[in-house]
Amino acid sequence: MSLTMQDIIAKVGKGEKASKDLTYQEAAAAMRLLLERHATPVQVGAFLLAMRIKSESVAELAALATTARGYAEPLPIPSALGVVDIPTYAGKQDGWHALLPAAIIAAAAGAHLLLHGYGGVPGRRSTAGVAAALSIPVDLPPNDAAREVTEKGFGYLDIALYHPPIHGFLELRKELGVRTFFQPVARLMNPARASVSIIGISHPPYFEKIAEALRMMGSPRALILRGVEGEPELSISSITKAIELRDDRITPLTIHPKDVGMLPGRLDASTPNDLVEEAALLRKLLANELKGAGKDWVIMNAAAILYTAGKAASIRAAVPLALETLESGGAKKKLAQLAQTPCS
16 A cells, blocks of 8 residues: 555654654655656655654665655766765855855865855855856856866756756745755755765754764765755864764764964954955955965865865875865866856
C-alpha cells in the first residue's frame, strides 16, 4: 500500500512523546508527494511544521535531499575540474559578504567554483544581489552557469532556475514565518554533483546532522561551518566551529584566525547601507585597495576555499597563494572577466 500524506503527517505530528521519525523510504516518499504536488496546501503546511517541531533525523535529511536531487539533472561540468560546491542561502543583515570576494580570489588562483543560492530571505542582502551589483550574471540557465564554471572558474546558479519546486518551498518561509527543512535541503542539492562542498549553517541542531547526512549520501569531502550569519564563512574575530568530512571520516574542528596566520580583528569598515555601497567596497577590496581586518577576513576565506579545492595541504598553507593572487592583480582581472558577457 502506498503512503499518503495523511499517513506521513500522522507519524510525525503526534506530539512530543508519540511522534516518530520517518524511515528513509518514508521520507523519500514524502518528498515525492511534495514535489509532484500530491499534497494539499494544508497538508504541506502541517507536514513542514510537524517536522520542524519534531526535528529532522539524519536519515530523513539524507532521504529528502537525495530524492529532491533526482528531480533535476546535474550540471554538465567535467568532474576532472574538481569543482567546489558552495551553497549560499542565508544572506547578510549585520555585515558584508566575505564569501563572494573570497570565491573570486580562489577562482583567480585556479579553483573552479559553483555558488548556488536564493535571494528571498526577508531583510537580508543576498550573495546574488551583491554579485549582480558587481555585474556578475546571476540569472543564467543551468547549462550557461555550467559553462561559466568550466571556462572562467566561477559561476552562480539561482535555485529557482535549477530546481523551481525547491524554490517554491523556500518561499513558504515568508508565509509560515519560520525556516523549514527545505533550508538545509537546498544546501545539500549540489547541482554539479561536486565531490567537495563548503556549507554554512547557523541553526545548531543541523550542524552535525548535515555532516552525517552528507556521509550517508556518499559525499567524499565537505567542510561544514558554523559560519558568519549562517553563510559558509570563517570569522576573523573569533573561533569558527567546523566539521570536516573526508574519506568517510567526520572530524570536529575549531578554526581561529591565528591558526591560519591571521591576527584576530574587528572589521573597521562599517556595514554598507545597500548593495551599491557593498559592491563598491568589494571592488576596492578586489583591487587590493583595502587593508586591515577586512582584507585578512577575505584572504582567510579564500584560503579555506583553495584548501577544499585541493590547491594546498591546509588552510594556512593556502594563505600565500590567496595573498599573491590578490596583490598581483589577479583577483581584479577575474572580476572583470566574470562581468563580461557570459560564455555562449
